[in-house]
Amino acid sequence: MTFLKRVVQFLDRADGSLQRKAVRSGIWVGLSSAGVAVLSFARSIILARLLTPEIFGLMAVCSMAVRMIEIFTETGFGAALIHRQQRFEDARDTAFTLMVLRGAGLSVLAFFIAPWAAAFYEQPILDSLVAIVGISFVFTGCQNVNAIALQKELDFKRLTYLEQAGTALNFLVSVGLAYTLRSVWALVYAQIASAAINSILSFVIVPGRVRFRFDFAIAKELFQYGRFITGLVIVVFLTRELDNAVIGKLLGMEALGYYVIAYTLANIPSTYISKLLAKVLFPMFSKLQSDKIGLAVEYGRGIRLVIGVVVPVSVGIAVLAPEIVAALYGPQWAPAVAPLQILAVFGCFRALWMLNGYLYNAIGQPQIDFYVSLARLIVMGALIYPLAVSYGIVGASLAVTVPMVMQFIVGVFLSRRLIGVPVATSARPFAVAVLQGGILGAVLVSAKLFVTSDPIIGLAVLIGLGGVAFVILHAQEVLAAWRARKTHAVFARDSR
Structure with a gap:
């Protein structure tokens, strides 16, 4: 019992050497990943039992179109903030401001991209699917940027709570919608709900205020670091989605x-x-x-x-x-x-x-x-x-x-x-x-x-x-x- 108490005390702390922080963070992330893996795996099994392969194919194309919009405007701010050594708070506020603006802009862009996706795959329903899924950008853009500060300091306790709570709620919403609707709209509404839930929980669980403030010099520095991150995520997106695009078309x-x-x-x-x-x-x-x-x-x-x-x-x-x-x-x-x-x-x-x-x-x-x-x-x-x-x-x-x-x-x-x-x-x-x-x-x-x-x-x-x-x-x-x-x-x- 003493050993268990010491483990709990160790996990509850946030101080110590870099290696101790890394070990503590690894345990927290391991616990979180295990919980997420179990729920996500169970979710995929249940949804596959309730929905048809064609529905998964339609949602894959819809998600690919939405991710294309997101990836081609990726800023790399998260990695830039973690790598940054000076004026982190100012950079955090500038990054949050840009992320919110970007989220709203992407939602509008999804509306205009939707007809192209529907025409390319000759699936008229994709016009509505892509446009509505684009609403999720508004919520993801508003997530609490202080979560990056916790990650930077290898403090993952609250991040674990955030991920577990979001995954559990997403599981319940997805399964409930799939059981009720038995159509591709169940997956669409679940994706929007998941983005909204994660955004709300980020402010409930992660401490720290966020402010709308813009510093041009800092924004330039963030973009300079993030430009190769942006290029990388575009390339990674293409490598991940090229197979889906070819299979769906051919x-x-x-x-x-x-x-x-x-x-x-x-x-x-x-x-x-x-x-x-x-x-x-x-x-x-x-x-x-x-x-x-x-x-x-x-x-x-x-x-x-x-x-x-x-x-x-x-x-x-x-x-x-x-x-x-x-x-x-x-x-x-x-x-x-x-x-x-x-x-x-x-x-x-x-x-x-x-x-x-x-x-x-x-x-x-x-x-x-x-x-x-x-x-x-x-x-x-x-x-x-x-x-x-x-x-x-x-x-x-x-x-x-x-x-x-x-x-x-x-x-x-x-x-x-x-x-x-x-x-x-x-x-x-x-x-x-x-x-x-x-x-x-x-x-x-x-x-x-x-x-x-x-x-x-x-x-x-x-x-x-x-x-x-x-x-x-x-x-x-x-x-x-x-x-x-x-x-x-x-x-x-x-x-x-």
Whole structure:
């Protein structure tokens, strides 16, 4: 009980060294990510049971059009504020003013973009969908900018409360609307409600006042830092949405619906690990930007942690793809299995690359991430049309995955050049994780021969066996870490 009390007291504090803040923040973000993952996953399963693949395809195109408006006007102010070392309060107020104005402007812009989206995809309903979803920009633009200040100081307790409360309310609203309406409008209204809920909660949970104030000099500085962030998010948007755009145009809304579900499942590891990395490691890297040795050490720890988790999980998703789709979504979603298996590889390397991207932003060189991502976009653009025409959504999945693997390999060598991280820092744990993943995959494939034919029970048994195998495979590493910590504690006691 004393140990539990000490843990609670540790999590409740906001002071301490940079490493203690990072550990505390990691725990908070980990708890938040776990809660969000469970609710989001449950939400996707329920919605897939209530709605058709065509509805998911329509909403994917609608969301793509809305994100295009948002991304092409991205300011990069969040990263600029975290990186900023002086006059933070003045910069915060200027950024908030610009964000509110931008949100209102984007809402109007969505109204004019909507007819173009409807005409391009020959879906008249998109005219109304895109215009109405654009209302959400007004709410997102008004969110409390003080949340960035908490992130900058690695204080994630209130941010965890904010994210958990928003996700829970969004779950209830989305499921309720889907059950009642059984149409694409359920997803549209849920997106607007989610933006409004998050904006209101940000002022209820996050402390600090916001003011409308504009400083031209500070705005110029924010834009100068953010210009490569803006370029990067445009490139990332294009790489993320090019597949949806091509599939929706060439193969139709139903095929796009299958692909969206496969992509969402495959990216579960990278989606939630990236949140943890962005919120914890990026601020920590920023504080260490003048200490290359410290940066290299923390980067090494981060890459080992990410590799040790995402590689086995991605292997499990690929091997269990037929069981996952059958048990969670039903037989009508069977065409999503093959792309899910390919995209599991994409999700793995995407998570590994993200650590590099945050490193480049933290040391004030966001242009590196921009140029490397641009190269990935060019390769993907050359592959996706011929592969999608020849092999459908399986070909599109390959066109997305191959450039992502190449991008991570480039990142390994760039990290060596920038902060002196040896290639072995990434290569050695990756090789070990691949070996462990191969063993895990063999265990799961063998277990499939003996599990029950009931899809839900069978999947539960397989996941349980996979979890046990994962723990056994990592037991030696955990034991080594425990022994090292014990030796360190004895040495510290004897040195007193």
